[in-house]
Amino acid sequence: MPAKNPPQLAAAELAALPASERIRYRLISANCRHHANDNIAAFIEAGELDELQAEVQAKLQEVLRAMVIDTDSDHNTQETAKRVAKMFVREIYKGRYVEAPPVTEFPNVTRLNELMIVGPIKVRSACSHHLCPIMGRVWIGLLPNEHSNLIGLSKYARLTDWIMSRPQIQEEAVTMLANELQERVQPDGLAIVMEADHFCMHWRGVKDSESMMTNSVMRGAFLKDPNLRREFLSLLSKK
Numbered sequence: 716m717p718a719k720n721p722p723q724l725a726a727a728e729l730a731a732l733p734a735s736e737r738i739r740y741r742l743i744s745a746n747c748r749h750h751a752n753d754n755i756a757a758f759i760e761a762g763e764l765d766e767l768q769a770e771v772q773a774k775l776q777e778v779l780r781a782m783v784i785d786t787d788s789d790h791n792t793q794e795t796a797k798r799v800a801k802m803f804v805r806e807i808y809k810g811r812y813v814e815a816p817p818v819t820e821f822p823n824v825t826r827l828n829e830l831m832i833v834g835p836i837k838v839r840s841a842c843s844h845h846l847c848p849i850m851g852r853v854w855i856g857l858l859p860n861e862h863s864n865l866i867g868l869s870k871y872a873r874l875t876d877w878i879m880s881r882p883q884i885q886e887e888a889v890t891m892l893a894n895e896l897q898e899r900v901q902p903d904g905l906a907i908v909m910e911a912d913h914f915c916m917h918w919r920g921v922k923d924s925e926s927m928m929t930n931s932v933m934r935g936a937f938l939k940d941p942n943l944r945r946e947f948l949s950l951l952s953k954k
């Protein structure tokens with residue numbers, strides 16, 4: 716449930732807030748969800764990402780202090796807060812903070828309507844529960860129709876990376892990717908399969924180093940037509 720509308724702030728009051736509070740204020744005023752796997756780029760103004768990164772750095776420095784690490788004399792951790800803040804905001808969670816990659820769409824002039832599969836696309840993500848890495852692969856199957864917009868092959872990888880570069884849970888990540896592709900391509904059928912290693916299970920906790928999670932989303936023709944679904948899955952099993 717989105718947070719309640721904040722009291723109205725004058726421009727000067729808003730400008731005096733830390734960047735994270737300013738951005739949160741805009742999100743709540745617009746009644747916009749801002750979970751870990753949501754993109755909030757539309758609410759970030761020029762220069763604010765630098766401010767946000769500096770805020771995250773300051774908080775991470777406090778975390779290191781709370782862990783009783785002497786970052787003043789330990790040459791290895793002196794710059795750790797700075798490195799990790801940059802990694803969070805600009806690298807591994809950048810899919811929250813930047814606009815979607817530009818995706819050129821081409822009309823389907825030759826009216827292609829054959830099954831197309833892209834993959835495996837490498838997935839690098841992190842689980843929202845422990846912020847541990849999720850490393851895996853995604854396959855995308857599409858059945859275009861004459862009205863579909865075809866997108867360049869590399870754009871499947873770029874859109875996947877944009878959605879996965881956020882704290883995620885695998886089920887929601889796959890659904891988000893499906894929604895994005897459905898909207899852009901408008902195919903008759905869309906299928907996505909993802910398999911991934913969850914380091915929150917390998918590295919810590921249960922320490923089960925073998926198990927992987929596999930999940931799928933099937934839409935349109937892939938749901939209705941068992942032969943199409945079988946064809947897609949059998950082509951994947953050969954990869």
Ligand SMILES: Nc1nc2c(ncn2[C@@H]2O[C@H](COP(=O)(O)OP(=O)(O)OP(=O)(O)O)[C@@H](O)[C@H]2O)c(=O)[nH]1
Pocket residue numbers: 842843844883884885886913915916919920921
């Ligand atoms: N369904 C789903 N669960 C996930 C995913 N990534 C991590 N998890 C699980 O999320 C759960 C979080 O559970 P909690 O019980 O709150 O956390 P915890 O006490 O640290 O649990 P353990 O990992 O069992 O030590 C764990 O069981 C994780 O394995 C995901 O993508 N999908």
